[in-house]
Amino acid sequence: MQPETRRDTVEQIRIETARLLLRRFAPQDKDMMIEHERDPVMMRYIRDIAADEDILERVDGFLVPWPGEERTWAALAVIPTDVDTECPIGMVCFRWESFVDERVEIGYRFHPDFQGRGYAFEAVQGVAKFLFEQLGVLRIVAYCIADNHASYRLMEKLGMQREGLLRRHSRIGGVWYDELVYGMLDTDWRQVPAGAGLE
Helix, strand or coil: HHHHHHHHHHHHHEECCEEEEEEECCCHHHHHHHHHCCCCCCCCCCCCCCCCHHHHHHHHHHHCCCCCCCCCCCEEEEECCCCHHHHHHEEEEEEEEEECCCEEEHHHHHHHHHHHCCCCHHHHHHHHHHHHEEEEEEEEEEEEEEHHHHHHHHHHHHCCCEEEEEEEEEEEEEEEEEEEEEEEEHHHHHHHHCCCCCC
């Protein structure tokens, strides 16, 4: 896929699942994004809460058009369509680790009020489908703190395989954590039954 086509496809992305709409973040989402960045529960296994100016810079970076460059995150707001809200309940993001190797890293986070309902799995599954079937990537990877059982169970439910353990890889709140590496190939994805995990 040509760089311009890849960039335009990401900017126009709109993924609809049974209960969710995933789209690029918009200016009206800014206050909610800032609130999420400051939420200690949401950020527990991601990173330390940043200073306000750093949070604003990060949020503004998600609101501008994706530049189409390697290692630059594209973030999608997750909006539930089965409840009365138009506010994002979380996000799924992705970035190319390598265009040449067709390898994409994914990440996600969700507000605690909406956890345990299957929204995160449904959203990540929708993004994986987009990456494999529309962008034609060869491989997706994801990393998570080894203590974050909900995160790695989601990846395993999706069909991703645990491929490694990075010891004392991330420090959050002054504590060093091991980190797990998960991966999935396009051939793995094609073997997953349609709708798997959505029961």
